[in-house]
Amino acid sequence: MPDLSINFAGIKSPNPFWLASAPPTNSGYQVMKAFDAGWGGAVWKTLGVPVVNVSSRYGSVNYRDKRMMGFNNIELISDRPLADNLREIEEVKKRFPNHAVIASLMVQSRQEWHDIVRDVTNAGSDGIELNFGCPHGMCERGMGSAVGQEPEVLQTIVEWVMEVARIPVIVKLTPNISDITEPALAARRGGANAISLINTIQSIVGVDLDLFAPYPIVDGKGSNGGYCGPAVKPIALNMVKNCAQHPDVRLPISGIGGIETWRDAVEHILLGASSVQVCTAAMHYGFGIIREMTSGLEQYMAEKGFRTIDDMVGRALPNVKHWEDLNLQYKVTASINPEKCIGCQLCYTACEDGAHQAIRLQPGTRTPAIIDENCVGCNLCSLVCPVEQCITMERRDDGTRHQTWKERTAADDIPITFNDERAGGRHHWVPEPAAALGKEREKTLPGKARLYKEVAVKQKITE
């Protein structure tokens, strides 16, 4: 039986799934309910300077019938009294001594930081997370992402915190920055014990077409919010990887961003996270969704033979390379399984219009065929195909040759002029431009079901 428990920079929890600092961790009631449901830890909704919230706080990006594929909020940090939060942290810790309670904090002056760090430590918190990420409202007051975007300020505040911290300190990073490793390095220089990322991405999730205002709408107006949910996972994964691969960051990473299933969590872990934080999924489906995450993770670990989470952390990192290190001799082409093809021809139109004209239609069947010599192995057809394992990418090189751009550069064998013989697209067949005109127009634009010729009226009956 795999062991899901973790020790994250000194913070222990029975599994790597923590609720992120957000509305689901607004109260002791919610955190207790979450722990009862099986969550391993919770980062309390940020405590700090007093705030006032607006009504109408969240917006959503729906994809067809799927709701909340992306999600944003313009809510601020906790608007509850500090004393209430501290009392509830204490109560939760008494009831759940083995679960992780991490206090997220955001204040301004050195004294305020010292005071609040002591307060939450005295309340029994297992760790502290510094909220340097909030991209709306708080940053306008010089906090949140305003700190996360200034590595020197970030470092200074971390140093203030470390002056009094007796429990592990995590710095939560904002993704609203061009190089995530800069604030990560600043956190390290300041003495932080760990980092967590990503906080939400500055966003407008949509515009009301009648009111001409961005969502969520507050009395006819809106503001940029913080974007999260399944849609942000790819951005989060890349930033987690960047921090995990950087030789000088060397801090435990709590991965955040688009985690809804065990699979998302494993991806974060394989790229270097050793705990994961979840918010949108809990806001969408409630705390009960944890049962799918833990069971999936356990199953995966058992099948792969991982005994502990640490066995998995960063396992994909050696395979994440710079582009120049990829093998230019590797060659795949698409293969369509006619037994599985249902004839939607999405692969055909995708390749024809969006790729390399390497798929053709065949008379007498709706199953298209790959034109091997035109196929560059881009994957597009296999991505649009709605049938599982119908279009597969098959390896065509013999696997014996390996040559990267870097190696070619070193060997002085790279194309250097605009029309260089060695350029990749040279001699690759493309159709004549004019061959596109009118091609399969009745299939691409079947709109006017019956295309009647316009007949000009030349004659009138005389009354």
Next chain:
Amino acid sequence: MAEYATPTTEQEFAGNFAQLKPLMSNSEAMLESSRCLFCFDAPCIKACPSGIDIPLFIRQINSGNATGAARTIYEANYFGNACGKVCPTEVLCEGSCVYTATGAKPIEIGRLQSHATRKVMDQGKHLFQPGAATGFRVAVIGAGPAGISCACELRKLGHEVEVFEARSRPSGLTLYGVAPYKITNEETLAEMAYLEAQLGFRVHYNHPISSRPELEKLESEYAAIFLGIGLGHTSALGLPGEERDNCVGAVEFIEQLRIGQQHTAVGRRVIVLGGGNTAMDAASESARLGAERVVLAYRRGKEEMGAYAFEYDLAKSVGVQGLFNVAPLEITGNGKVEGVKFVRTATRNGQVHPVPGSEFVEPCDMVIKATGQAKQTRFLNFIPELQLDSRGRIVFNPATYQTTNPRYFAAGDAANGGAEVVNAAADGKAAAHGIHGFLTKN
């Protein structure tokens, strides 16, 4: 005990004849439209006789443009709402959906279609207007799917149109011949009113054209005449006893049902003769009207029935019993129908042969003959130079729908011998272009 109690009120009738394809809610339409793959050169379009750009209208519903969806539908088919409900989608668009190859359910195209069209109808959102007046006048005989579609398209092309209809209401078999669980009278008529309000053709109801002088009058007043006259009464079987009370034609029975609704009389024990879709409808309808026992008698085997499999399944689901390989010999009774005398049959080399000595009488108190409709040959013979084919269908040029009398055009059941509403609607519209070409050619 019958499956259904005899309906005595409007509500009970609506319950027994509950819509097979009820209106989709916005939520259901969102879910269902989200499934569509937007196939290239989509098979559903090709399967639709009116060639509606189905993936486009589904995507328009999905992206919150139901009005655009309705426009896509109506631009291809003026009976867009009716077709969404009454088309045999199982063998047309939905039957060709690529999802069927995965084992998944096809997209519910028919219901999505009516979801969009009902929106514009209910909101009274107009999509069309008549074209600039050309001065040409066209007479349309018959306000069925072919005639109304032809009239709509002619108006769009700027021609003046007068429609002459023998009955008191428009839409032909869509109202008078389709099973009530497929579409209600109100919904059918609402679409007709919606089209008329936009395109402004005039319909003269209770105005049959049935004589040579009447035709001559039309010929003198109109530049072209469109024949959308459909078919006639149920053909006679030529059996002894066919004239007995309660031996009726299916077409007449269904028409009576559509008009009389819950006031339609049905027998306690009904025998329906025939194996086509109309037979299935008549049998289902008898059961839903509260008949205790409904027997569907067909002279060949079950597999050889002309009806779609889903129509037979529907009839079975309401308690109809199949009686196969039997041929009727006589309608027995004493003034009123008391039974049908059958002989069992065997099919050899495609030919049906009676099995001697196998006669038996199946008792009943009503017989519904669903054995095809007669052609309106007598009327058509009033039109000079008009040729009919060996099966009584009007001969026409498939490109222009022009008949052998150049001023006459034809489409719908009278020309194709009897098909779906969608065929008549598509062909009637196409015929308008034939007429347009004829009128505007020097």
